[in-house]
Amino acid sequence: MKMPWSKKVQEINLEPTTGDDATANNVVERKLGLGKIGTIFASGSALFSDGYANAAIGPAETILKTYIYPEAFAAPSQNSSLVSSMGFAGMVLGQLSFGYVSDKIGRKFAMLLCTAIVFVFSALSAASKGPGAQGTINALIAYRFLLGIGIGGEYPAGSVAAAESTEDSSISKNKQQRLFVLATNTMLDFAFAIAYFVCLVLLWIFGMNHLNAVWRITLGLGVVPPMFLMYFRLKMHEPEVYKKGTMRNARIPYWLIIKRYWVKLAAVSITWFIYDWITYPFGIYSSIITAEAVTDSTLYTSLGWGCLINFFYIPGTLVGAFIVDYLGPKYCMIFGLLMQALFGFIMSGTYELLKKHVAGFAIIYALFLAFGEVGPGNNLGLLASKAVGPTAARGQIYGIAAAIGKVGAFIGTYTFPNIIANLGGSGTYGGDTGVFWIGSGLAIVSAAITFFFIPNIRADAMRDEDIAFREYLEENGYDTSHMGMKDQTHTIDSEAATVTENVEDKSKL
Secondary structure, X not given: OOOOOHHHHHHOOOOOOOOOOOOOOOXXXXXXXXXXXXXXXXXXXXXXXXXXXXXXXXXXXXXXHHHHOHHHHOOOOOHHHHHHHHHHHHHHHHHHHHHHHHHHOOHHHHHHHHHHHHHHHHHHHHOOOOOHHHHHHHHHHHHHHHHHHHHHHHHHHHHHHHHHHXXXXXXXXXXXXXHHHHHOHHHHHHHHHHHHHHHHHHHHHHOHHHHHHHHHHHHHHHHHHHHHHHHHHHOOOOOHHHHHHOOOOOOOOHHHHHHHHHHHHHHHHHHHHHHHHOOHHHHHHHHHHHHHHOOXXXXXXXXXXXXXXXXXXHHHHHHHHOOHHHHOHHHHHHHHHHHHHHHHHXXXXXXXXXXXXXXXXXXXXXXXXXXXXXXXXXXXXXXXXXXXXXXXXXXXXHHHHHHHHHHHHHHHHHXXXXXXXXXXOOOOHHHHHHHHHHHHHHHHHHHHHHHHHOOOOOOOHHHHHHHHHHHHHHHOOOOOOOOXXXXXXXXXXXXXXXXXXXXXXXXXX
């Protein structure tokens, strides 16, 4: 028997639709604005879950090293460096391998696989257990490496898909770069601050007598963002730009791509390497702020300062997001680098004075970090995805640039202690300020490389480059007929046939 409400129930669509035929059929769609913009955020905001998983290991390692297993982390043990560095190693592997997966199999498949990896190994990291203290630490190191693969894979998968989705015809041309930044780097920066805040809240709840619960739940909550993200990603379609420009059914002409794009790829990779390499001094100055502000530092104050210092990134990324479409990513990055260098020089030159006024020190330091996000933080991913190569190899090109950046971060963790020692050691004027003189000087070098070798990005830059790339391939004897997805080719043919029929019908009248 048909009930009176049957028709009404059948008309309700509980499934949000994103991608090409986006609608706003339910509360989630209407409230969150899913659709074309929702697709951008569903693609790029995985960096929130990745950022949380990457940042949460900081306070978790502090608890393990200082309070739970201090003997296992004491010298000459390599546990401390392995817990942090194995995540970087996994990220490099993920960035390189998922670049190929993203280009040859699809953005959506790569994103779903990365989300699953982050979910599974965030849970396993929280449940790390082995025989004795060293067994537990070894399990955590192994899971961090595998988690890093998923985190790294998001760069050439999710970030690239977000960039391509910004060039949909329904997106305002004056908001394309802003939406990418808000969906990627802004999410990443919020995640860093939230990871420390979550650990601090858990410490308030459980107290110093239950630190095992604090570090495990901090890591375990990393499963929540990818769990929700998986639902929306299942509803996505491949970006329109990818459908038209992919070489998933054709041979990728790597040599032709290298000849055309190697200079821009090298420029972006070098600037990314430098940016990640000089981030090491940030930790040095954060410890100075903590030491000067709080003489009797505890775990509570350490986590509180970590939350505050990571919060310094957020104003920079938000302000930068709203000026990038007006300045263009190239000049926005140059502006941020030069301002960061300026405040780095101020902080180093007035070091002795600022040490006596910790509030002033914190303000200058906050401006230094904020301008880093206005510049390279916001724009490196934007330039790597939109200014360096074509859709056919965008995932692999982006992955290479991002991986070189992470290699810079990995090398920085080993080179800067030696630099500090050679400049006089920690606690001396040369040891505490020398790395920032170097870092600020390299920021100027990065600005010069960006100015001379990286082009600025206009609206719809990827679409224009794909057209130019096809012409370049045809000029070099490459058959472009197999480019694009089959269903996309069929759609184009159908549209062309429709246009022809309409013309013929009009001619008969």
